[in-house]
Every structure is written in structure tokens, then in C-alpha cells.
Amino acid sequence: MTGSVDRRLAELGIVLPQPPVAAANYVPFVRVGALVFISGQTPRVDGKVTFIGKVARDVALADANAAARVCALNLLAQLRVACDGDLDRVVRCVRLTGYVNSDPDFAAQPQVVNGASDLMTQVFGERGRHARTAVSAGSLPSGATVEVEGIFEIVT
Amino acid sequence: MTGSVDRRLAELGIVLPQPPVAAANYVPFVRVGALVFISGQTPRVDGKVTFIGKVARDVALADANAAARVCALNLLAQLRVACDGDLDRVVRCVRLTGYVNSDPDFAAQPQVVNGASDLMTQVFGERGRHARTAVSAGSLPSGATVEVEGIFEIVT
Amino acid sequence: MTGSVDRRLAELGIVLPQPPVAAANYVPFVRVGALVFISGQTPRVDGKVTFIGKVARDVALADANAAARVCALNLLAQLRVACDGDLDRVVRCVRLTGYVNSDPDFAAQPQVVNGASDLMTQVFGERGRHARTAVSAGSLPSGATVEVEGIFEIVT
Numbered sequence: 083m084t085g086s087v088d089r090r091l092a093e094l095g096i097v098l099p100q101p102p103v104a105a106a107n108y109v110p111f112v113r114v115g116a117l118v119f120i121s122g123q124t125p126r127v128d129g130k131v132t133f134i135g136k137v138a139r140d141v142a143l144a145d146a147n148a149a150a151r152v153c154a155l156n157l158l159a160q161l162r163v164a165c166d167g168d169l170d171r172v173v174r175c176v177r178l179t180g181y182v183n184s185d186p187d188f189a190a191q192p193q194v195v196n197g198a199s200d201l202m203t204q205v206f207g208e209r210g211r212h213a214r215t216a217v218s219a220g221s222l223p224s225g226a227t228v229e230v231e232g233i234f235e236i237v238t
Numbered sequence: 239m240t241g242s243v244d245r246r247l248a249e250l251g252i253v254l255p256q257p258p259v260a261a262a263n264y265v266p267f268v269r270v271g272a273l274v275f276i277s278g279q280t281p282r283v284d285g286k287v288t289f290i291g292k293v294a295r296d297v298a299l300a301d302a303n304a305a306a307r308v309c310a311l312n313l314l315a316q317l318r319v320a321c322d323g324d325l326d327r328v329v330r331c332v333r334l335t336g337y338v339n340s341d342p343d344f345a346a347q348p349q350v351v352n353g354a355s356d357l358m359t360q361v362f363g364e365r366g367r368h369a370r371t372a373v374s375a376g377s378l379p380s381g382a383t384v385e386v387e388g389i390f391e392i393v394t
Numbered sequence: 395m396t397g398s399v400d401r402r403l404a405e406l407g408i409v410l411p412q413p414p415v416a417a418a419n420y421v422p423f424v425r426v427g428a429l430v431f432i433s434g435q436t437p438r439v440d441g442k443v444t445f446i447g448k449v450a451r452d453v454a455l456a457d458a459n460a461a462a463r464v465c466a467l468n469l470l471a472q473l474r475v476a477c478d479g480d481l482d483r484v485v486r487c488v489r490l491t492g493y494v495n496s497d498p499d500f501a502a503q504p505q506v507v508n509g510a511s512d513l514m515t516q517v518f519g520e521r522g523r524h525a526r527t528a529v530s531a532g533s534l535p536s537g538a539t540v541e542v543e544g545i546f547e548i549v550t
Binding site: 104110111112115119120179181218219221223224229 | 428429486487488489490495498499500501502503504505507508511523525526527528529530531532533545547
Binding site for chain 2: 116184188191220233235
């Protein structure tokens with residue numbers, strides 16, 4: 083028997099990746115009561131960062147948006163582990179913080195980070211609507227184009 | 239009958255703006271239990287960012303401080319909605335994170351973000367004293383000079 | 395009678411510093427229920443930032459890692475106050491966010507921020523394992539090389 087979020091993922095043609103292992107001395111998520119704090123996710127696929135470089139200078143806006151979506155898929159993969167495999171336990175995507183690797187005069191961070199936000203609302207509907215902060219970083223680990231962290235509320 | 243925070247706002251000559259609508263696919267705030275997570279606010283007034291450019295290069299420190307105050311007014315406008323119009327329900331300003339759009343060698347982020355912090359203590363007194371992180375971003379949405387996000391504790 | 399975390403600090407040869415006073419109009423931490431939100435800490439020692447400048451351009455990676463450790467010592471000093479002096483009340487280091495002051499093409503933020511993360515696991519063991527986000531800032535207060543903020547869960 084599959085849950086309703088799993089069915090929705092299937093409808094969208096999404097197969098969640100293996101949750102990336104932490105790149106250094108930390109863990110992918112920590113749960114405190116109903117809150118799950120998930121570590122910043124880069125667009126890694128099978129251990130390899132798939133979008134590298136700065137938006138505008140090296141990477142087109144549309145590609146940066148696609149990179150943010152990959153970050154969000156990694157968030158969901160971590161979240162599924164935090165929910166012991168049952169994404170129907172997700173009550174709310176509380177907040178995403180999106181960091182964009184960009185030129186110093188780039189101004190379209192919201193359009194980039196929408197790649198992550200759109201996925202959340204596609205998958206979770208109303209429960210996927212979240213508070214958000216989108217900024218540019220000075221630079222990002224491994225030269226990644228985007229990094230997204232998240233806080234989720236789940237049924238404990 | 240007006241609450242004590244509303245009276246304090248009137249004493250300070252502050253009329254809170256209309257809460258800015260989210261600039262992309264997210265919501266202005268999410269409440270989880272007693273915590274309200276408010277999305278990053280830029281110094282938008284009537285839908286238009288009022289302070290644009292990098293501190294030092296384009297914008298003077300005093301103007302950047304004023305920009306941070308506008309961000310904080312927008313936080314309060316969102317918070318009032320989160321409190322169903324009653325700011326007396328605010329228990330504490332828990333944390334502000336201020337992102338400054340600056341030259342790469344700018345070092346006075348605290349003085350900029352004080353524009354937001356000072357407003358919180360003026361309005362809420364002891365309850366307005368918060369934890370804080372102030373950093374420069376690489377750049378900010380719409381070229382805004384400052385962006386501030388906040389977490390508040392409220393009576394549920 | 396000393397607690398087990400205090401004994402562990404002694405074993406590691408660590409004497410926690412005086413908790414730095416806030417550099418501007420905010421407080422070092424706010425507690426909400428079991429969560430302690432600690433303000434961003436720079437590598438200040440006795441009121442003076444000890445590591446200044448950008449990684450790669452001005453500061454070597456190993457020194458930046460050492461700077462992150464000093465930030466983490468300051469976090470622990472604040473946390474001890476939040477625990478009324480008893481670090482055995484710490485249930486979990488929930489999340490660290492590390493901001494690195496670097497060149498725009500720096501990509502080794504995780505190795506820098508490990509200076510903070512390693513300290514947490516040395517001091518708290520399994521309870522020190524945390525979620526994390528590591529990014530570069532555009533620049534940092536007083537030109538500090540690193541700034542780290544933290545969220546901890548404690549016994550109330």
C-alpha cells in the first residue's frame with residue numbers, strides 16, 4: 083500500500099534519489115519534536131554536483147532553476163528518511179532558504195529558488211506552501227550553483 | 239479598543255504598511271505551534287523596492303540602516319496578519335537574520351541591520367530583544383540593499 | 395561536582411571563553427521552549443576578532459578552519475549561559491549555519507566549517523551531530539573570516 087504523497091510523486095514521474103550522504107562532519111537532518119531541520123542540499127546526483135558555476139556568468143537562469151529543483155529532490159529524499167519512509171506524515175513545508183551562486187549584480191534569486199518551491203507545492207499541495215528566504219551566497223561548496231535548506235513539520 | 243503594541247506604534251508615529259505579497263511561489267509566513275517563521279523581507283513599499291544597490295559602492299551606511307528598518311516594518315506587517323491582527327500576542331522576537339548587499343570588503347553589517355533590530359526594541363521593548371545573525375549576501379533579489387527574515391514566538 | 399560535559403571539556407584541554415557580548419542591538423541567545431537560538435558568532439577572543447580576511451586571498455584554509463573552531467567555542471560559551479551553567483542539559487546540537495568570508499570562487503566551505511562541527515562532536519559525542527548549512531557570505535562583520543550560528547535543544 084502506497085501513501086498519497088508517494089502516489090503524487092508517481093503521477094509527477096518523480097523517483098526520489100538516494101538521500102545524499104553528508105559531505106563533511108554533520109548529519110543530513112535532525113528532528114526536534116515536530117520539526118525536522120534538513121542540512122543544506124546542493125544539486126548532487128549520485129554523489130556528483132550536477133550544476134556548477136555562477137548564474138549569469140556560467141549558468142543560465144533556466145538551468146539554475148533546474149538545479150534548485152534537484153536540491154529540493156534531495157531535501158525530499160532526506161525528509162522521507164526523517165519520516166521513516168512515510169511522506170504522508172509531512173504536515174507542512176515550514177521554510178526554505180535558498181542560496182544562489184551568482185554574479186555580484188544578479189537580482190533574480192526568486193526565479194532560481196522557485197525551482198525548489200514549485201516542487202514542494204507540486205508534491206504537497208497546500209501543505210507545500212512555505213516561508214522562504216532567497217539570497218545569493220558569495221560562493222558555494224564544490225562550486226554548486228544553488229544550495230537549499232529546509233525546515234518541515236511532521237507528525238511525530 | 240487598541241492593544242498596547244498598537245498604542246506604542248502610534249506613539250512612535252508608525253503606520254504599518256500593507257503586508258507585501260510574496261514575490262514568487264511561497265507564502266509570507268508559516269506558523270508552527272508558537273513559532274512564526276516570516277519570509278525574507280526586502281525594503282519594498284507599495285510593491286516597489288525603495289533601496290537598491292550595494293552598501294558603500296551605491297548606498298550610504300545611513301541609508302542602508304534605513305532600508306533595514308523598512309524590512310522590519312514589513313516583518314511587523316506580516317506578523318500582525320500571523321497574529322490575526324493582535325500584536326499583543328507577540329511573546330518574543332526570537333531571531334532576525336539580516337542579509338546586506340555590499341561591497342566584498344564591507345565590514346559594518348551590524349550597523350546596517352541595527353535598523354531592523356532597533357525597531358523591534360522600540361516597538362516591543364524587552365520582548366523585542368532577539369538573537370541575530372548579520373552577514374553580507376553576494377547579492378539580493380531586485381538588487382535590494384537589505385533583506386531581513388524573522389522568527390517570532392506568539393501566544394497561540 | 396562537575397558535569398560530564400565539563401569533564402569532557404577538561405579532557406580536551408578546553409577552557410570556554412567569557413561569552414562575547416553582542417556587537418550591536420541584539421542579545422546572544424533566545425530560548426523558546428526546548429530550543430535555544432544563538433546569535434551568529436565570529437572568532438572573537440577578548441573582544442577582538444582573531445581571524446580577519448577572506449579565505450584563499452588573505453587566510454589559509456587551515457586557519458579558516460581554526461577560526462570556525464573559535465566561533466564554536468563562543469557558541470558553547472553562550473550555550474552554557476543559556477543552560478544556567480549546566481551543559482549536561484544539552485540534548486542536541488540541532489543545526490549550525492556557517493558563513494565563510496571567501497573569494498568568489500572558493501569551494502571548500504565544508505572543510506572550513508568542519509572546525510565548528512568537529513568541536514561539537516568532540517564535546518557532545520552523538521548529541522553533537524547536527525544538521526548544517528555551509529555557504530560563503532559576501533563579506534562578514536569586522537572582516538571576520540567565519541561566522542557560525544547555532545540552534546540547540548536543551549532540557550528545560
